[in-house]
Amino acid sequence: MRTFRNTIFAVGAAVAIAASGSAFAHSKKMKAVPQDGAVLDEAPQRIEVMMTTPLRLTMVTLVGAEGGEVPTDFKLDMQLTEMLSVTPDALAAGSYTFSWRGLSQDGHPTSGQIRFEVKR
Numbered sequence: 001m002r003t004f005r006n007t008i009f010a011v012g013a014a015v016a017i018a019a020s021g022s023a024f025a026h027s028k029k030m031k032a033v034p035q036d037g038a039v040l041d042e043a044p045q046r047i048e049v050m051m052t053t054p055l056r057l058t059m060v061t062l063v064g065a066e067g068g069e070v071p072t073d074f075k076l077d078m079q080l081t082e083m084l085s086v087t088p089d090a091l092a093a094g095s096y097t098f099s100w101r102g103l104s105q106d107g108h109p110t111s112g113q114i115r116f117e118v119k120r
Contacts, residue, residue: 027055027104029112036114043091043118047072047098054080055102055110062088065095080105093120
């Protein structure tokens with residue numbers, strides 16, 4: 001009987017761990033527009049990043065090749081989101097780095113960036 005209980009407990013624990021896997025997942029970039037490394041003929045109207053799981057954004061920046069920050073319409077609100085979408089001010093020709101930081105749903109810090117170039 002003891003072996004049967006141990007087996008039931010082990011199976012139950014395995015199912016619980018497998019089912020909770022997404023609850024402990026860290027949020028990562030799933031898709032970005034423009035894509036990382038893109039060379040664009042024209043400046044993007046919006047920059048969008050879709051995450052694998054919700055996160056609370058704590059910082060978003062767009063930096064040009066000269067190192068200066070480019071203003072966007074990003075507003076910090078600390079709400080959970082799976083989609084980061086910002087409208088930048090007019091972008092001149094050059095290279096840009098779009099970066100973000102936040103807290104995954106599980107409380108772990110996460111960050112990422114995409115780089116792109118505008119040829120115009």
